[in-house]
Amino acid sequence: MKASVILKNSREKSLLRRHPWIFSGAVTKIIGSIQPGETVDILSSKGKWLASGAYSPFSQITVRVWTFNPDEDISQEFFHTRLKQAFNSRSLLMKNNNLTACRMVNAESDGLPGLIVDRYTDFLVCQFLSAGTEHWKQEIVASLKSLMPHAEIYERSDADVREKEGLKPCAGVLSGQEPPEFVEIQENDLFFLADIRRGHKTGFYLDQRDNRAALAAYAENAEVLNCFAYTGGFGIYALKYGAAKVTNIDSSADALALCERNIALNDMDIAAVENVESDVFQILRKYR
Structure with missing residues (x-):
């Protein structure tokens, strides 16, 4: 028999609005x-079934909801269905925007709390950031292999947030081969090298694609200061849209070195770019 989490009186309101988290303060007993x-x-406090989800005793988020449907069983089939829906929803997006890299699964937004799956050409990079996704990792990986048989699958569950779930950092090959040092990706008509083994997040800030594209309305003939530049994504978009000069600031020499390689990869004028290795907060005081 499945265990139950009983909520305090009147604490089901957020669930009724389909919010997928139950905080520890809302729980009266298990x-x-x-x-x-x-x-x-x-x-509910009156015994009414509201949802089912993954239990996490170490987190302030005691339960992350999998489903609000009482007839939906949490099983291999459940995860395969959710993952397939997420992948199908991205296929047209990738085709229409000339993408070889994309966030395929975006956690709660795809009904899979704590799971990130980013695609970099033929590599899927996963983050299992909750107790629930960690518990179902084997089934999730099996479904990913079924949905994209040719893909190499790599784990980057090395984010600090795992500690709040009582989980240790974890990274490495889940299926297939070790990724190369850098993977070349395309975003719209620009190209970038991504370090999916050691870079920030899963290697590139794929979730900022629309914000980078939004520079088209502001960059022409502008002098652009790109703080926390990382590998230059925003700066390169600014150059594409006609910026007169771009100054990239980052504390990582390795990130700025890759930024230079990305500029060259897109045949852009390096003379219009200044890369500054520094702490952003300190150097901004000097720029005033």
Whole structure:
């Protein structure tokens, strides 16, 4: 029999609005034996079934909801269906925007709390950031292999947030081969080298694609200061849209070196770019 999490009186309001988190302060008691990541039923103070989700005893978010449908079983089939829906929703996006890299699964937005899956050409890079996704990791990887059989699958669950879930950092090959030092990706008509083994997040800030494109309205003939530049994504977009000069600031010499390579990869004028290795907060005081 599945364990149950009982909410305090009137604490189900956010669930009724389909918010997928149950905070520890909303829980009055737990019925049954349950291990981290296992599935629990969420009941109101009057015993009404509200949802089912993944239990996390170490986090302030005690339960992350998998489903609000009482007829939906949390199983291999559940994860395969959610992952397939997410992948299908990105296929047209990638085709229409000339993308070889894209966030394929965006956690709660795709009904899979704590799971990130980013695609870099033929590599899928995963982050399992919650007790629930860690518990179902084997099933999730099996579904990813089924949905994209030719893909190499790599884990980058080395984010600090895992500690709040009682999980240790984890990174390495989940299926296939070790990624190369850099993977070349295309975003619109620009190209970038991404370090998916050691770079920030999963290697590139794929979730900032629309914000980079938004520079088209502002960059022409402008002098652009790109703080926390990382590998130059925003700066390169600014150059594409006609910026007169771009100054990239980052504390990482390695990131700025890759930024230079990305500028060259797109045949842009390096003379219009100044890369500054510095702490942003300190150097901004000098720029005033």
